[in-house]
Amino acid sequence: MLSKLCPNLYVDSLHHIQLSHLKDIGIKGIVFDIDNTVTMWGSKEITPMTLKWLEDAKAHGFRVCLLSNNRKARIDDISLMLDIPSAKGFKPFTSAFRSALSLLGTSPQETAIIGDQIFTDILGGNRAGLYTILVQPMSTNEFITTRFLRRLEKTVLRRLACRGLLNREDCDLRNPTK
Numbered sequence: 660m661l662s663k664l665c666p667n668l669y670v671d672s673l674h675h676i677q678l679s680h681l682k683d684i685g686i687k688g689i690v691f692d693i694d695n696t697v698t699m700w701g702s703k704e705i706t707p708m709t710l711k712w713l714e715d716a717k718a719h720g721f722r723v724c725l726l727s728n729n730r731k732a733r734i735d736d737i738s739l740m741l742d743i744p745s746a747k748g749f750k751p752f753t754s755a756f757r758s759a760l761s762l763l764g765t766s767p768q769e770t771a772i773i774g775d776q777i778f779t780d781i782l783g784g785n786r787a788g789l790y791t792i793l794v795q796p797m798s799t800n801e802f803i804t805t806r807f808l809r810r811l812e813k814t815v816l817r818r819l820a821c822r823g824l825l826n827r828e829d830c831d832l833r834n835p836t837k
């Protein structure tokens with residue numbers, strides 16, 4: 660069970676993810692969580708740095724989509740702002756990730772999920788066979804249920820680190836030599 664909670668890569672933020680690394684390991688599609696991954700929870704402001712990273716990803720030929728558990732109206736607004744389509748479904752259910760893969764037209768092995776939550780983004784992504792990337796949440800503002808889950812996340816991260824599964828820079832279980 661613990662391995663299903665372990666991200667393949669664990670970085671500070673989107674900006675610490677090398678697009679060339681994703682290309683090197685055969686990634687063609689990227690699924691993005693919204694809240695606290697590309698924008699702060701409850702905010703519609705996208706920083707110029709984040710915007711540039713997303714534009715670079717598109718320019719490098721990656722197929723991209725959003726997958727969020729937030730309200731449809733909020734997801735639609737962000738989707739419109741970023742000009743990135745959104746997949747339907749609720750994480751961590753595998754059906755949500757299947758919907759994203761179908762939107763992107765990529766296989767699980769060719770697809771990465773980037774998100775800030777272990778029990779939704781990472782667990783769901785690992786179960787669906789995607790390359791999972793955990794980022795640090797952009798802010799501490801979030802749903803009350805998420806705040807509760809953060810305590811559990813800390814315990815999981817500690818256990819993963821103790822077992823040598825979690826490398827802060829590179830917890831690449833698919834490519835352990837990288």
Ligand SMILES: [Mg+2]
Binds near residue numbers: 775
């Ligand atoms: Mg999030």
